[in-house]
Amino acid sequence: MAEATATADPDPAAIAALKHVGLVGGLTETKVSCAALGDHLDASTQTASRRLQTLESAGYIERDVVGDGQWVRVTDAGEAALRAEYADYRRLFETDVDLVLRGTVTGGMGEGRHYITLPGYAEQFRSRLGYEPFPGTLNVDLNEESVRRRGELAGIDAVPIDAWEDDDRTYGAASCYGVTLVAGDERYEEVHAIVPDRTHHDDDQLELIAPERLRDALSLDDGDSVEIRVAAADRVDEPGTDAVETEVA
Numbered sequence: 001m002a003e004a005t006a007t008a009d010p011d012p013a014a015i016a017a018l019k020h021v022g023l024v025g026g027l028t029e030t031k032v033s034c035a036a037l038g039d040h041l042d043a044s045t046q047t048a049s050r051r052l053q054t055l056e057s058a059g060y061i062e063r064d065v066v067g068d069g070q071w072v073r074v075t076d077a078g079e080a081a082l083r084a085e086y087a088d089y090r091r092l093f094e095t096d097v098d099l100v101l102r103g104t105v106t107g108g109m110g111e112g113r114h115y116i117t118l119p120g121y122a123e124q125f126r127s128r129l130g131y132e133p134f135p136g137t138l139n140v141d142l143n144e145e146s147v148r149r150r151g152e153l154a155g156i157d158a159v160p161i162d163a164w165e166d167d168d169r170t171y172g173a174a175s176c177y178g179v180t181l182v183a184g185d186e187r188y189e190e191v192h193a194i195v196p197d198r199t200h201h202d203d204d205q206l207e208l209i210a211p212e213r214l215r216d217a218l219s220l221d222d223g224d225s226v227e228i229r230v231a232a233a234d235r236v237d238e239p240g241t242d243a244v245e246t247e248v249a
């Protein structure tokens, strides 16, 4: 797929046009006529043409105009915008579906141990997670699909770990998401995905903490495939979890 950088957020009408382009094959490449797009969007040919221009200047599509139409390709940024819409609809209608992130075990920079054992964090882990984590973070190298989906963690109830400071410096806040780690037939329930506000890792690395050394508990080596499961019940908008009861007079 084509690479491009988004420069602005197109409005919902442009996203509707993007969805149409995707549905008629634009995730690879497709020929689009403004007249047909206009018919589909119940808009004029000129409006359809403007929507495509908006999508192009936002970096969501690339196109080659030819005599009888134009070849259009949805870019990575365009696909990410469509996936964000998809995630919203999943959240609306599929509240019982777990979020599953997949990846492989990997070594990190050897700093996790240092941060996990700092007193300002260790005390919060004890009181808020209810256990003293093994000193370190198990790093998981997420696959491409999971890198895109990790944003859905924003819709999950997190245990907040607050920022703090000592005499020398400040330490950043972090969010802990309760997850189950699955490796083959084995699973470990008491795990948290920890997402520090400040990190040297990119989105493709997810760090896990647990009361035990997970490499021992699940016989894990670098390169082994794992699944990180987040229960649907932990979604912030799951009915019955955070709902405020209203009395009917």
Ligand SMILES: Cc1cc2nc3c(=O)[nH]c(=O)nc-3n(C[C@H](O)[C@H](O)[C@H](O)COP(=O)(O)O)c2cc1C
Residues within 6 Å of the ligand: 107, 108, 109, 110, 111, 112, 113, 115, 116, 121, 137, 138, 139, 170, 171, 172, 173, 174, 194, 196, 198, 199, 200, 201, 207
């Ligand atoms: C609880 C926690 C707090 C962190 N706070 C900071 C921080 O304040 N500043 C910072 O540069 N990195 C912070 N980090 C992130 C580390 O710099 C680094 O990105 C990562 O944890 C290294 O893990 P690794 O050794 O497993 O690769 C924090 C990490 C954790 C787990």
Ligand SMILES: Nc1ccn([C@@H]2O[C@H](COP(=O)(O)OP(=O)(O)O)[C@@H](O)[C@H]2O)c(=O)n1
Residues within 6 Å of the ligand: 106, 107, 108, 109, 110, 111, 112, 113, 114, 134, 135, 136, 137, 138, 139, 208, 209, 210, 211, 212, 213, 214, 215, 216
């Ligand atoms: N709950 C945990 C935490 C860390 N670990 C491992 O413990 C070691 C120390 O963690 P670390 O975060 O300091 O090291 P790296 O992840 O940077 O390699 C690493 O090998 C982690 O994979 C684990 O197996 N289970």
Ligand SMILES: [Mg+2]
Residues within 6 Å of the ligand: 108, 109, 110, 111, 112, 113, 136, 137, 138, 139, 207
């Ligand atoms: Mg680590």
